[in-house]
Amino acid sequence: MSNQKHPENLEQDFTCSSRRGFLKATTALTAIALSPTLITKAAINHRDEKLAAFFEKIPLNIEVNGKSYKMETEPRETLLDFVRERLQLTGTKKGCDHGQCGACTVHVDGKRVNSCLTLAVMQEGKKITTIEGIGSGEKLHPMQASFLKHDGFQCGYCTPGQIMSAIACINEGHANSPSEIREFMSGNICRCGAYPNIVDAIVEVKNGGQKG
Amino acid sequence: MENLLNLIPDDTDRTDGILKVTGGATYSAEYKIEGLTYGVLVQSTIAKGKITVLETKKAEGAPGVIKVLSHLNLNNSVPRYAKDDNVTIDRNIQKVFYNDQVYFAGQPIALVIADTYERAVYAASLIKANYQEEKHHTYLEKNLENSISPEGKDYLRNEKDAYKNSEVYLEAEYHQLNNIHNPMELGSITANWESDEKLTVYDKTQGVFGSQKHYAGLYGMDSKNVRVIAPFVGGAFGMALHTWPYQDAAVIGAKITKLPLKLMLTRMQMFTMVGYRPETKQFIGIGASKDGVLNGITHNAWGVTSTYDNFTEGTVGGTQFMYKCPNVNTQYKLVKLDVSNPIWMRGPGEATGMFALECAMDELAFKLNMDPIAFRLKNYATVHPVNNLPWSSKFLDECYELGAKKIGWYNRNPKPKSMTEDGMLVGYGMASGVFNAGRGAATARVILDENGKLTIQSAITDIGPGTGVMMKSVAMDSFKMDAIQIIVELGDTNLPPAPTQGGSNTTSSVGSAVYDACTALKEKMVEVYNQSFGEQKVYDDFKFNKEGFNIKGKSFSYVDLLKKAGLKELEVTRESRSGTERQKYVFNSFSVHFTKVHVHPLTGMVKVKEVVCALDAGKIISEKQARSQMIGGVVGGIGMALTEEGVYDHRYGVYTNNNFADYHVPVHADIPPIDVLFVNKPDPYINPIGAKGLGEVSIIGLAPSIANAIFHATGKRVRDLPITLDKIAIWRD
Numbered sequence: 001m002s003n004q005k006h007p008e009n010l011e012q013d014f015t016c017s018s019r020r021g022f023l024k025a026t027t028a029l030t031a032i033a034l035s036p037t038l039i040t041k042a043a044i045n046h047r048d049e050k051l052a053a054f055f056e057k058i059p060l061n062i063e064v065n066g067k068s069y070k071m072e073t074e075p076r077e078t079l080l081d082f083v084r085e086r087l088q089l090t091g092t093k094k095g096c097d098h099g100q101c102g103a104c105t106v107h108v109d110g111k112r113v114n115s116c117l118t119l120a121v122m123q124e125g126k127k128i129t130t131i132e133g134i135g136s137g138e139k140l141h142p143m144q145a146s147f148l149k150h151d152g153f154q155c156g157y158c159t160p161g162q163i164m165s166a167i168a169c170i171n172e173g174h175a176n177s178p179s180e181i182r183e184f185m186s187g188n189i190c191r192c193g194a195y196p197n198i199v200d201a202i203v204e205v206k207n208g209g210q211k212g
Numbered sequence: 213m214e215n216l217l218n219l220i221p222d223d224t225d226r227t228d229g230i231l232k233v234t235g236g237a238t239y240s241a242e243y244k245i246e247g248l249t250y251g252v253l254v255q256s257t258i259a260k261g262k263i264t265v266l267e268t269k270k271a272e273g274a275p276g277v278i279k280v281l282s283h284l285n286l287n288n289s290v291p292r293y294a295k296d297d298n299v300t301i302d303r304n305i306q307k308v309f310y311n312d313q314v315y316f317a318g319q320p321i322a323l324v325i326a327d328t329y330e331r332a333v334y335a336a337s338l339i340k341a342n343y344q345e346e347k348h349h350t351y352l353e354k355n356l357e358n359s360i361s362p363e364g365k366d367y368l369r370n371e372k373d374a375y376k377n378s379e380v381y382l383e384a385e386y387h388q389l390n391n392i393h394n395p396m397e398l399g400s401i402t403a404n405w406e407s408d409e410k411l412t413v414y415d416k417t418q419g420v421f422g423s424q425k426h427y428a429g430l431y432g433m434d435s436k437n438v439r440v441i442a443p444f445v446g447g448a449f450g451m452a453l454h455t456w457p458y459q460d461a462a463v464i465g466a467k468i469t470k471l472p473l474k475l476m477l478t479r480m481q482m483f484t485m486v487g488y489r490p491e492t493k494q495f496i497g498i499g500a501s502k503d504g505v506l507n508g509i510t511h512n513a514w515g516v517t518s519t520y521d522n523f524t525e526g527t528v529g530g531t532q533f534m535y536k537c538p539n540v541n542t543q544y545k546l547v548k549l550d551v552s553n554p555i556w557m558r559g560p561g562e563a564t565g566m567f568a569l570e571c572a573m574d575e576l577a578f579k580l581n582m583d584p585i586a587f588r589l590k591n592y593a594t595v596h597p598v599n600n601l602p603w604s605s606k607f608l609d610e611c612y613e614l615g616a617k618k619i620g621w622y623n624r625n626p627k628p629k630s631m632t633e634d635g636m637l638v639g640y641g642m643a644s645g646v647f648n649a650g651r652g653a654a655t656a657r658v659i660l661d662e663n664g665k666l667t668i669q670s671a672i673t674d675i676g677p678g679t680g681v682m683m684k685s686v687a688m689d690s691f692k693m694d695a696i697q698i699i700v701e702l703g704d705t706n707l708p709p710a711p712t713q714g715g716s717n718t719t720s721s722v723g724s725a726v727y728d729a730c731t732a733l734k735e736k737m738v739e740v741y742n743q744s745f746g747e748q749k750v751y752d753d754f755k756f757n758k759e760g761f762n763i764k765g766k767s768f769s770y771v772d773l774l775k776k777a778g779l780k781e782l783e784v785t786r787e788s789r790s791g792t793e794r795q796k797y798v799f800n801s802f803s804v805h806f807t808k809v810h811v812h813p814l815t816g817m818v819k820v821k822e823v824v825c826a827l828d829a830g831k832i833i834s835e836k837q838a839r840s841q842m843i844g845g846v847v848g849g850i851g852m853a854l855t856e857e858g859v860y861d862h863r864y865g866v867y868t869n870n871n872f873a874d875y876h877v878p879v880h881a882d883i884p885p886i887d888v889l890f891v892n893k894p895d896p897y898i899n900p901i902g903a904k905g906l907g908e909v910s911i912i913g914l915a916p917s918i919a920n921a922i923f924h925a926t927g928k929r930v931r932d933l934p935i936t937l938d939k940i941a942i943w944r945d
């Protein structure tokens with residue numbers, strides 16, 4: 001993967017490398033406005049990695065788990081794939097990629113979001129929190145500890161999403177009774193069926209009963 | 213909320229619990245490997261025919277694409293594929309990209325490998341296929357005449373169709389559509405050829421050795437050069453009992469490109485690429501005397517399978533021995549359709565079969581004007597009717613008792629449509645479940661180190677039940693140690709051999725191996741002690757405790773023993789397996805499910821209000837996780853009963869609902885409080901730990917208990933799963 005360049009440098013590359021390159025780049029860049037399919041076709045036919053890179057590398061400033069990143073992202077890259085594949089934060093899970101399961105739940109500026117349903121490029125300047133950002137093996141977040149205590153999981157694959165959703169559920173004020181919790185947690189599927197234990201875990205945290 | 217907690221895991225917590233709640237658990241698509249490439253599969257859009265043109269040029273030229281693999285360029289690069297003309301290998305696993313034939317809609321026809329996931333997805337969209345289509349069949353009901361008998365002969369005990377001569381009898385048909393396992397983790401694999409002769413696979417599998425054998429077989433390699441790693445499996449429920457073509461595609465793709473490759477299926481692909489519980493039609497004829505003595509049962513089933521495999525399951529098996537009944541005949545047939553291959557899904561065929569039998573039992577009890585529990589107890593089998601052997605242990609009668617008491621069974625008004633609550637019709641239903649309690653050969657290694665820590669190793673996978681905590685519990689009990697002293701390692705072919713996780717077998721097999729290995733380690737300690745101190749003590753002189761042991765009042769710690777003997781560690785590996793007890797007894801786990809439902813009097817909407825399960829699974833090893841596993845089965849059963857159905861558009865042979873928005877698995881709001889009651893009596897013969905296993909009986913019997921509850925609430929018998937409100941059609945009354 002040699003195309004880790006910023007678009008400006010890339011344009012420079014295009015214009016300076018050769019006259020042919022210049023022409024190709026200009027035609028291509030003019031064509032962007034006119035016909036995106038045409039341009040993609042050009043990229044395909046000419047195996048034009050540089051051109052592809054131009055489309056694929058949009059600068060992105062983002063804060064994830066308190067750490068700032070200056071990176072590039074393809075406009076088609078989801079926030080989910082960005083954290084999993086680019087930042088290696090694989091705690092956030094992919095269960096459907098269509099906003100139908102909640103496995104990918106993260107917090108964006110404190111609100112729960114299905115990260116598969118939002119593009120990384122849309123998160124400019126935002127603060128993202130993933131499961132890795134709320135606690136660790138040595139010091140667990142009360143919700144993590146409560147899930148452990150109540151056995152609120154089996155295979156563990158939906159668990160990071162459930163926990164991120166559960167924290168938000170309480171913060172939103174939607175955890176006032178087991179039935180309200182069930183309603184507001186229904187976007188998070190658990191195929192192992194840990195639901196009753198998850199509800200117990202959330203109730204305990206809500207009531208402040210979780211002890212260290 | 214924001215305060216973090218220092219936490220020492222409780223003895224009853226999962227060994228991998230902290231990793232799972234912190235995002236530290238790594239599933240098969242989550243390993244960081246330098247130079248990783250991404251694979252995306254392209255699928256057939258027709259159900260049957262031939263690929264005439266496969267246009268891959270555009271994809272090959274797209275940015276970042278390294279390789280496009282299909283039947284056009286696979287050639288003879290996979291020796292095992294080239295060996296014969298069969299379209300399947302091993303356990304009838306379809307060879308991937310083997311030829312131009314399409315056997316079902318959604319079959320993988322090409323693999324795009326690129327340097328990023330986005331580029332692979334885009335390039336895959338550029339691949340176009342033309343087909344020569346043939347007429348396909350995906351409709352069970354319309355193809356019943358073409359069925360085959362996979363087992364050769366049908367089961368008959370005494371007189372055939374004797375139910376017809378009974379004083380009271382009924383005949384009924386049952387049906388259910390495909391259920392799809394849909395574990396939350398997508399089918400995922402990372403294949404890494406470290407050299408031409410050495411392969412490491414991070415796999416979604418229920419059995420690392422099964423996978424290892426399969427991948428090694430592809431290239432005629434020695435198994436020891438293939439390592440399969442699966443310490444975390446994000447659910448499976450049967451879909452990862454064997455490997456699938458997508459996994460071959462990844463292994464072959466990585467071999468050809470010489471680059472590590474990761475392939476993750478999409479949720480849509482999970483519907484056609486990794487099996488399902490097949491659509492099944494059933495017939496039951498059942499008859500009894502007026503006072504409720506069963507006279508005859510006929511149970512026939514037609515299950516769906518693919519054109520390239522005869523997939524079978526135990527759909528009619530339970531009927532042969534569940535009740536004392538002089539005349540029983542069963543027939544099991546397969547209907548081969550242009551669909552992908554099914555695979556056992558939790559409680560497999562038994563869950564399907566028990567739906568029919570236990571609904572019929574309820575219906576007959578009603579006809580006889582008997583209580584459903586009294587009717588079952590009247591026909592209670594104490595000797596296995598097929599083998600004429602006693603059960604090793606059977607406390608099904610206690611389960612009826614326990615569950616009935618808990619849910620208040622005898623307080624209900626048994627008359628249908630007689631009870632209401634909050635403007636809803638109220639129904640109570642019950643049904644029982646049974647499953648084989650097996651025991652496979654398994655090996656465990658226990659290692660005591662110089663710090664007094666005990667490591668337990670076995671290659672078994674843990675797809676969710678808490679296998680690690682079960683192993684830990686057995687060792688804690690053996691050594692009287694605390695959980696903190698014990699480390700569990702599993703899910704890796706480098707560890708001692710274990711069976712595939714499935715069929716409610718794991719605790720019985722691996723738990724016993726851990727038990728035997730722990731016992732052997734203690735015996736070894738006695739030996740080491742005698743050698744070190746020049747004494748002649750015997751095993752019974754030793755009283756083990758968490759720090760060490762006590763011999764006639766004198767205490768030694770494990771640490772001291774190893775120090776004295778000059779050892780860094782003490783290690784024992786033991787294989788454990790069943791013996792002749794299997795010829796003397798029949799081994800089964802039993803469950804009884806009780807459910808309470810609300811049915812809306814106008815719309816027929818069903819809400820499950822309460823579930824009580826009572827269970828005879830022998831000794832319960834780790835109660836917290838056993839309860840969770842039972843709850844999980846109940847949740848799956850609620851889906852089977854009320855919401856789950858894979859619906860084809862038969863014109864094209866494709867699914868219309870292959871996603872979570874349209875295929876409804878239960879969500880939080882669907883699930884009521886669930887009570888789990890264990891008889892918890894050790895089975896004296898099955899194995900040294902007395903545990904029988906409960907993964908399957910957790911779901912078997914749940915769907916009929918709901919169907920029976922709906923009958924009680926509404927007076928309507930719905931014999932077609934899932935029971936959606938249109939089938940109750942209460943407004944027509």
Ligand code: FES
Binds near residue numbers: 094100
């Ligand atoms: S992966 Fe995002 S909702 Fe399922």
Ligand code: FES
Binds near residue numbers: 156158192676
């Ligand atoms: S714990 Fe397995 S899906 Fe929820």
